[in-house]
Amino acid sequence: LNIAEQCQDVTKEFVLAHPDEVLLLYSGMINLQQYDVAYHLIHDAERRYGEHIDVAHCQLLEVELLWQHLEKPEQAHRLLSKLLADAQNPYRKDILGLAMNMQY
Secondary structure, eight states: OHHHHHHHHHOTTOOOSSTTHHHHHHHHHHHTTOHHHHHHHHTTHHHHHGGGSOHHHHHHHHHHHHHHTSOOHHHHHHHHHHHHHOTTOTTHHHHHHHHHHTTO
């Protein structure tokens, strides 16, 4: 976790060598309340990790993080709108639940 944090100090575009570690590190950062670091681990996952990561899951986590911990409701709503527009999203039920909690 410390190494990931140090790498992000150098550049927020830091990319892990193995995408399977992204969600593991994300969980660790959430547990440590390192919300900015957690955000930068999953933000723009599609561009950074492509097909090697569950992009839809990362986007759902990103909305939750923006809304609950980073106090950026406008960004959370924009991303949520994008997720709601995708009827094939495998996390559709979770997205709808989150939208209802956010009173979207």
